[in-house]
Amino acid sequence: MPKFKYHCLNPIAGVGLKLFSENYETTEDIKESDAVLVRSASMLEMELTDNIAAIARAGAGVNNIPLDRCAGDGIVVFNTPGANANGVKELVIAGLMLASRNIVGGINWVQTIKEEKDIAKLVEKGKAKFAGKEIQGKKLGVIGLGAIGVLVANAANRLGMEVYGCDPYISVEHAWNLSRDIISVKSKDDIYRECDYISLHVPLLDDTKKMINKETLSKCKDGVVILNFARDLLVNDEDMEEALKSGKVGAYVTDFPNDKTAAMEGVIAIPHLGASTEESEDNCAVMAVKQIKDYLEHGIIKNSVNYPDCDAGTFTGGTRVTINHKNIPNMLTQFTGVFSSENINISNLINKSKGDYAYTVIDIEGSIASGTSAKLETIDGVLKVRTISE
Ligand SMILES: NC(=O)C1=CN([C@@H]2O[C@H](COP(=O)(O)OP(=O)(O)OC[C@H]3O[C@@H](n4cnc5c(N)ncnc54)[C@H](O)[C@@H]3O)[C@@H](O)[C@H]2O)C=CC1
Numbered sequence: 001m002p003k004f005k006y007h008c009l010n011p012i013a014g015v016g017l018k019l020f021s022e023n024y025e026t027t028e029d030i031k032e033s034d035a036v037l038v039r040s041a042s043m044l045e046m047e048l049t050d051n052i053a054a055i056a057r058a059g060a061g062v063n064n065i066p067l068d069r070c071a072g073d074g075i076v077v078f079n080t081p082g083a084n085a086n087g088v089k090e091l092v093i094a095g096l097m098l099a100s101r102n103i104v105g106g107i108n109w110v111q112t113i114k115e116e117k118d119i120a121k122l123v124e125k126g127k128a129k130f131a132g133k134e135i136q137g138k139k140l141g142v143i144g145l146g147a148i149g150v151l152v153a154n155a156a157n158r159l160g161m162e163v164y165g166c167d168p169y170i171s172v173e174h175a176w177n178l179s180r181d182i183i184s185v186k187s188k189d190d191i192y193r194e195c196d197y198i199s200l201h202v203p204l205l206d207d208t209k210k211m212i213n214k215e216t217l218s219k220c221k222d223g224v225v226i227l228n229f230a231r232d233l234l235v236n237d238e239d240m241e242e243a244l245k246s247g248k249v250g251a252y253v254t255d256f257p258n259d260k261t262a263a264m265e266g267v268i269a270i271p272h273l274g275a276s277t278e279e280s281e282d283n284c285a286v287m288a289v290k291q292i293k294d295y296l297e298h299g300i301i302k303n304s305v306n307y308p309d310c311d312a313g314t315f316t317g318g319t320r321v322t323i324n325h326k327n328i329p330n331m332l333t334q335f336t337g338v339f340s341s342e343n344i345n346i347s348n349l350i351n352k353s354k355g356d357y358a359y360t361v362i363d364i365e366g367s368i369a370s371g372t373s374a375k376l377e378t379i380d381g382v383l384k385v386r387t388i389s390e
């Protein structure tokens with residue numbers, strides 16, 4: 001009899017799903033699932049039922065998931081940091097080439113002459129229209145030096161570009177991985193002023209929304225190329241259209257075409273292919289499934305975006321009680337009070353917090369009565385209680 005049910009809102013690579021043991025079964029009904037796997041499907045308006053303990057985003061961006069609502073319902077949301085970064089990096093490098101050499105124009109032109117005689121001669125005669133520039137020696141600005149930004153910066157540097165990077169919140173791990181040849185700047189204005197190409201690799205947040213707009217574009221060099229493999233809403237489309245018309249922007253490469261940009265002159269639109277590689281899809285699926293299993297079976301949280309990471313170690317026996325709760329005073333005293341009132345000895349306790357939310361894992365040697373978790377649930381500020389037992 002399976003213990004857990006999972007629901008996939010998007011197709012998830014089989015190599016990941018195969019990691020689910022016989023204790024798991026897939027369900028078509030999200031309402032009866034313990035865990036949800038998702039890629040880009042929007043969950044923002046979705047009703048989320050009590051039984052859902054975890055959502056894993058097989059990917060990086062989590063702007064399609066209502067993170068705060070989930071946290072408030074005790075649902076832990078995971079993503080898979082870095083798992084698709086190489087796939088995106090490779091397409092960004094292709095984007096640099098597409099914007100610099102008129103490859104798309106040239107390919108389309110060849111299709112228009114494919115029925116003509118002596119194509120080779122026509123090609124040599126007409127190719128001058130599609131001449132371009134080389135990226136070697138040009139300046140690239142990378143905004144956001146996370147998993148993808150660092151790979152893009154290093155790869156472009158190896159291709160002979162002078163690379164500037166800006167990330168006020170860069171992690172120690174990413175800083176270690178950044179080539180020492182990258183020029184680190186404190187202000188994005190340095191990037192706008194200096195760079196011939198600017199590539200965006202930040203999450204979509206309130207403070208990054210429409211960061212490329214009339215004002216920031218006015219600080220850029222004439223003919224600057226903007227690459228957006230992050231999210232469409234990072235760019236103000238009306239301001240971009242105006243800048244493309246005036247020549248302020250030479251080309252806008254986007255992996256997120258929308259109703260406005262798909263038809264805009266000067267836009268190179270790619271249908272969100274950054275992470276659409278076998279390797280990235282496999283990496284994301286494997287990481288997402290492992291994280292779900294660790295959480296459901298052991299209460300371990302790794303790579304959550306709305307709860308603290310918490311490694312309580314492998315569950316080895318007895319009972320493990322996990323509590324998702326608000327990060328407010330006096331919670332631990334109340335939890336331990338419930339156990340002591342029933343004369344239950346706690347063998348291990350771990351508590352972590354992140355922003356407004358916290359997570360506590362309590363191990364005991366034997367079993368507990370259902371009344372004990374019911375008591376924990378009634379404590380003000382407790383959002384979800386799970387018991388893991390053999
Ligand atoms: N085209 C595609 O298929 C894909 C797109 N993405 C998008 O790319 C974004 C970045 O992905 P990763 O590099 O994997 O994420 P990441 O979390 O490793 O890196 C994001 C970086 O942006 C930095 N950042 C945040 N706010 C900033 C600001 N205001 N200014 C400068 N830096 C800022 C953070 O400090 C972090 O280092 C994702 O959030 C997602 O929207 C991610 C994967 C695939």
Ligand SMILES: O=C(O)CCC(=O)C(=O)O
Binds near residue numbers: 039059060061084276
């Ligand atoms: O799953 C996908 O193809 C989308 C990848 C993406 O945009 C992300 O990981 O943020």
